[in-house]
Structures are given as structure tokens and as C-alpha cells.
Amino acid sequence: MQSALKATSRPDPAADPAIDRDWWRGAVIYQIYPRSYQDSNGDGIGDLKGIVQRLPYIASLGVDAIWISPFFKSPMKDFGYDVSDYCDVDPMFGTLADFDALVAEAHRLGLKVMIDEVLSHTADIHPWFKESRSSRNNPKADWYVWADAKPDGTPPNNWLSIFGGSAWQWDTSRQQYYMHNFLAEQPDLNFHNTQVQDALLDITRFWLERGVDGFRLDTINFYFHSQGLEDNPALPPEQRNDQTAPAVNPYNYQDHIYDKSRPENLGFLERFRALLDEYPAQAAVGEVGDSQRGLEVVAAYTADGKRVHMCYSFDFLAPEKISAAKVRAVLEAFGTVASDGWSCWAFSNHDVMRVASRWAANEADPTAYLKVISALLMSLRGSVCIYQGEELGLGEAELKFEDLQDPYGIRFWPEFKGRDGCRTPMVWEAAAKNGGFSAAKPWLPVPGKHLSQAVNVQQGDASSLLEHYRRFLAFRRQHPALAKGDIDFIESDGDTVAFTRRDGNERIVCAFNLGGKPAEINLGQGALQPLPGHGFSGQTGSGPVRFGGYGAWFGRID
Structure with a gap:
């Protein structure tokens, strides 16, 4: 693969006035969780051809872009966020040709295509990790974060995994621990090694050459760790919150100053941005998971037009209900710390309880409430992410323990039920089998209460939440100040x-x-x-x- 650092003969896109390099600023981005959007081949799992089938619906909403959660080859321990081949499509989702067809059709319909890049870690079956763990002196020995045990055999420090327990896993081949911020099957890459950075930039170029318009960068503030491996200090109880991890998770007991949000990341993000700037109008949005310093990290990562274009933190994805005071406080704080930065706001995604259950369930008129907060979201300064089904008002699914797929929920059940409840299949037709998602048994059950909210029920009903989204997005397009002002x-x-x-x-x-x-x-x-x-x-x-x-x-x- 061509090196990401190699100069190209690509013409300067800034010289073409017809190209809107600023399209991302104020864009409305529709998130697709591919396993649960549309099954085209009857195996109970959504796929790329299914997304293509539903692109006209997405375009009819009036959004600017789609963001597709991972579809790369993966053992699916974390449902695609554990990548074993960054440059190929997992067969359950289709082929590279299917992806190319998706990009072509999206562009024909006027939609930008953003894909999820999971750069902080790989699957433990990735060839890079297999080589790295084989010895302490192989060419990729330093591609992951390895450390010796303490003299008593315990992990090198007190760092914790978001998915529970230590962030260190013992490896019998190297007789060392390797770091994993998430599952043990998701070893962290060592970004202090420039060869790792080069390889990841090469992968980014691969997808840019296939025509993608941008990237959502998963866990962007987890790329670097402190090479000193210092213990994280304890966080006083009054400062703990559950923005990044559920309240039952001891991850919240630490101030994570050494295992993430490190200053070294800024240099890599500048390299990443320089690569994107070689292309006509590509953009990136980063996910920042930091309960103590989220806005400050977003500010640093979006400053001066040299790093990523925009980021989102968990200010409006946390359990705490939105309020007028919080809206003002968050937006004004961001304006103070990131006067030249840009944020991307969201109320729901594939990792948190759906907003219809999280905030609207106890309102006197939940639909009216969802209408007003969605209008608020689409009126804030910043870009916007809408999670599939949010436009239908779908609530969190109540699943039985035996139906769970998410290892996070299985680990912390029943106090935390995981992320499956927000990942159940999209409902298209109320009377169709499985809501029109699949003719086969879906990978997660379709809740019966979702059927009355299906697309075909709401479509054409001016009082419905779906038509409210279409109407308001059209209104937003008519007034540029709502997008970029x-x-x-x-x-x-x-x-x-x-x-x-x-x-x-x-x-x-x-x-x-x-x-x-x-x-x-x-x-x-x-x-x-x-x-x-x-x-x-x-x-x-x-x-x-x-x-x-x-x-x-x-x-x-x-």
C-alpha cells in the first residue's frame, strides 16, 4: 500500500471554487448501525445492500450525510469495533463492491458518506497483534502497548478497562501484559510508534481513494497513553459522573490523566488532518470520552483548523436530563474554551439509552417533548448527529438476559443492561414480519411496541415525529444561520x-x-x-x- 506520507500529484482542491470544503460545518449526519438497519439476504443481520435499499428514505429526511458504524472484517466480539482487517468488508455485511455501490448511490442522492474508523485498538486476531505477541523482538513487537509485570506478578499499574476490570491482560507468549481500554480481545495500538501511525494513515488513504467523504473517529482521545505508566489518581466521589461509563463501573473512580487525553495526540491529529486536506472536501468528527475534561479536549482537537474538523463529547449523551440551564451552560462553556472550534451535538447513538426513554418517558406528552428537543438540537451552533430510529421516537428495548449480545451488558447485568436496547432493528412496516427489517429471526428481537412507530405508520401524517423531522430539516436548510451562524x-x-x-x-x-x-x-x-x-x-x-x-x-x- 502506498505510504500515507508520500507526496501526491493531486490538484489543490482549494483552487476549485465549486467544491464546498465547509460542508461539514452545520451538517446533519444520520448514523446507521448496519447490523440493525436493513437485512437484504435473509440472515437476520443488516448489510450494505440493505442500506442501499433504504438510502432514498434517508435522503427524504433532508440530512446532509450518513455515518456508517463499522462494517470491516471482525470477529464481532464488540460487533465491529474489534477490527481484524481495516481494508475489507466483513462477509456478513457484503463486499467492497457493495460498499462502492453504496457510495455511488449515496452521492447520486446528494448524501455524503462518513465511515467509522476504529484506530485506537484492533481485534486480538489481527495479523499485527499475532506478530506482536509472538516474541519481544519481532518487527511489530512495539506496535501494541506491552509492559512487564510488577515484581509480585500484578499488572504494571492501576489502569482500568471501560468494560470492567484491569486494563491489562497477561499474555503467555511474551510473558508480559498488554493494554486494552475495552475488551481483552481489543488490544491497544502503540501510537508512540510512528510506524503504527503510518500504517493507520495508509488505511485512511485506502478509504479516501474509495470515495468516502469523511470519518467518525472512535474513541479519539484514547490513542495515546503515558509512556511512564503512572497510576491514575483517585477521583473524589463528588466529582464522579457517568458520562463515559455507567455508574456501577469503578472506571468512574479514577481521574484518567495518564491512560487517555494525552497531549501527544495533537501531533498525530495534525498528520491525520494533513492527509484529509489532500482531498477535495473530506472531514472528520472525533468521539471524545472524557468525563472530566471533555469540552477542553474537544477544544484542543478542533483548534486552528489543523486537527479534526469537529468533535462530540458526552454532555448530551449522559443520563442527566437536558435542561434549559444545561443547554446554555454547555454551549457557552464550549464557546469560551473553543472559540474557533466546532462541535457535533447528539442526543442518542449506538452506545447510550435512547433519548425517548432516557428523557421523554415521564413527560406528559412524550412526542411533543421529542419534537421540541429535536428542534433545539437542530438549532444549536454546531453540527448534528441523528441516530437511526430517533426520528421515529423509538424507545429503549427491554430485553431478556438470554437475548443479550453486548458483552458490556452481560458483564454488568442487571444494574446496567448494556447497549443492546438501543441497537434493535429499525422498523419499516408495522404489519410486516419483524417490522420489515428481515424475513429471518433478527440478531436482536424487534420490540412489539416499536411496530406502531414504524416508518409506514408515520409517513404522511403531519402530526408524526417523522414528518416533524422532515419539516424542521427543510426549515433549517432555508436559513443558513441555523447551520453555520x-x-x-x-x-x-x-x-x-x-x-x-x-x-x-x-x-x-x-x-x-x-x-x-x-x-x-x-x-x-x-x-x-x-x-x-x-x-x-x-x-x-x-x-x-x-x-x-x-x-x-x-x-x-x-
Whole structure:
């Protein structure tokens, strides 16, 4: 494979004014979990051809891009996040030709394609790890993080795995421990070795040459560790939270200053960005898992246009319910620490309880609540990720222990039930077998309560959540300030939050009532012209904006 460091004769994309290198800024990205989206061959597992079948639906939503969770060759111990071949498609998902067809069809429909790159670790059956563990002096001996035992045989330090227990696994071949931040079957690569970096950049180039428009970088702040292998200090109980790991996991007891979010990562991210910048308009979004320093890490990783284009942290993916105060606090904090950075906000993904259950379940009108918080999400300064089924209002599936597939849930059951509940198959047709996902028994059960929320039930119903998403995304496209503009908050009380988005000569006031009771906000902006097309009803005159529970109001400042 050609070295990622080798100069290319590719023309400078900046010279072509027709190319929008800034498409990612304010983009709405639809996340696809391929195992659960659409099965095309009747084996009960979703695949690439199934995604192609449903691309017209995704395009009809009005999103800008898709992000596909891993489909690479893998033993599937962590369902694709344990890669055994970075440059091939696992047969359960199809072939490289199927992927090329997916990219071509997505581009025909006007959709960008982003794929999940899992660079921090590999599967333990990856050829690199097989060679690395074979001896202490082979060519790849230093490609993973190896360390001797303490004199008493215990691991070299106190680092913990997110999936439970020590972050170190004893290997009998080398008579050493290797590091794994996740499963023992997911050994961590040693990014301090530049050969590892080169190999990963070569892999990135492989997919860029196949036409991908960008990458979602899994666990981007886990790439480097401290070479001194110092013990992490204890975290005081009052500082613990469950943004990165569930509350029952002792991972939360440490301040992870030595095993992740290391300053050495900045140099690699600059190399990664330089590679992407060789191509016309490719972009990357990084996943930052750091409960103590999430926003600061996002700021560092997106600063100066030299590293990744955008990142997301777990501020709105944590169990803590969103509130007007938290929205303002998080956005203003980000604006302070990352004034030239860019974030990507999400309320759901494949790793957390679905937002319909996490936040909306106890609301007086869950659908109305989901409408207003989704409108809020799509109005914030930043890009947006929408997880498949979020647009249908799907809730977390209640699964039996014997139906679980996720090793994380099996390890911490029943206090933490894992991630299977948010990964159940997409529901397309209420009356079809398995909701139209597959003719065979699905890899995870299709919850019966999801069938009444299927695409064919909601499609065409103006009052449905699905049509709300389509309507609001169209409204967002009509007003560039909502995608790329700056944000300034307006004083408000209680469950209300309001702000101004401004881009060039366009200034839009956005006001939201996150509570179920009527509310009003005195916007204090003088003459405001109400904007139509978003689907919310509200009242305004010369005085405050008044709206009902779970309401929103949008107006232009003339």
C-alpha cells in the first residue's frame, strides 16, 4: 500500500471554487448501525445492500450525510469495533463492491458518506497483534502497548478497562501484559510508534481513494497513553459522573490523566488532518470520552483548523436530563474554551439509552417533548448527529438476559443492561414480519411496541415525529444561520431557553419551552418577524413570546 506520507500529484482542491470544503460545518449526519438497519439476504443481520435499499428514505429526511458504524472484517466480539482487517468488508455485511455501490448511490442522492474508523485498538486476531505477541523482538513487537509485570506478578499499574476490570491482560507468549481500554480481545495500538501511525494513515488513504467523504473517529482521545505508566489518581466521589461509563463501573473512580487525553495526540491529529486536506472536501468528527475534561479536549482537537474538523463529547449523551440551564451552560462553556472550534451535538447513538426513554418517558406528552428537543438540537451552533430510529421516537428495548449480545451488558447485568436496547432493528412496516427489517429471526428481537412507530405508520401524517423531522430539516436548510451562524443567548427563566443565531445579514431568534406548561419569554429584540415552516405554533406581538407546553418560536430580526 502506498505510504500515507508520500507526496501526491493531486490538484489543490482549494483552487476549485465549486467544491464546498465547509460542508461539514452545520451538517446533519444520520448514523446507521448496519447490523440493525436493513437485512437484504435473509440472515437476520443488516448489510450494505440493505442500506442501499433504504438510502432514498434517508435522503427524504433532508440530512446532509450518513455515518456508517463499522462494517470491516471482525470477529464481532464488540460487533465491529474489534477490527481484524481495516481494508475489507466483513462477509456478513457484503463486499467492497457493495460498499462502492453504496457510495455511488449515496452521492447520486446528494448524501455524503462518513465511515467509522476504529484506530485506537484492533481485534486480538489481527495479523499485527499475532506478530506482536509472538516474541519481544519481532518487527511489530512495539506496535501494541506491552509492559512487564510488577515484581509480585500484578499488572504494571492501576489502569482500568471501560468494560470492567484491569486494563491489562497477561499474555503467555511474551510473558508480559498488554493494554486494552475495552475488551481483552481489543488490544491497544502503540501510537508512540510512528510506524503504527503510518500504517493507520495508509488505511485512511485506502478509504479516501474509495470515495468516502469523511470519518467518525472512535474513541479519539484514547490513542495515546503515558509512556511512564503512572497510576491514575483517585477521583473524589463528588466529582464522579457517568458520562463515559455507567455508574456501577469503578472506571468512574479514577481521574484518567495518564491512560487517555494525552497531549501527544495533537501531533498525530495534525498528520491525520494533513492527509484529509489532500482531498477535495473530506472531514472528520472525533468521539471524545472524557468525563472530566471533555469540552477542553474537544477544544484542543478542533483548534486552528489543523486537527479534526469537529468533535462530540458526552454532555448530551449522559443520563442527566437536558435542561434549559444545561443547554446554555454547555454551549457557552464550549464557546469560551473553543472559540474557533466546532462541535457535533447528539442526543442518542449506538452506545447510550435512547433519548425517548432516557428523557421523554415521564413527560406528559412524550412526542411533543421529542419534537421540541429535536428542534433545539437542530438549532444549536454546531453540527448534528441523528441516530437511526430517533426520528421515529423509538424507545429503549427491554430485553431478556438470554437475548443479550453486548458483552458490556452481560458483564454488568442487571444494574446496567448494556447497549443492546438501543441497537434493535429499525422498523419499516408495522404489519410486516419483524417490522420489515428481515424475513429471518433478527440478531436482536424487534420490540412489539416499536411496530406502531414504524416508518409506514408515520409517513404522511403531519402530526408524526417523522414528518416533524422532515419539516424542521427543510426549515433549517432555508436559513443558513441555523447551520453555520454564531450563537448568543437571551436571558430566560425556568424551562425556557432562547438564543440568536446570526450569519452575515441573517439574524434569527430561536425560543424553546422544554416544559409541559405554557410559558413566555421577553425577547427584548424590538421588531421581530415570525418565521413560518417549522411546524410550531406560537404567539408574539410587541410584548413577550407566548407559547404552550413543549413549544418553540422562530423569528427574524429585521
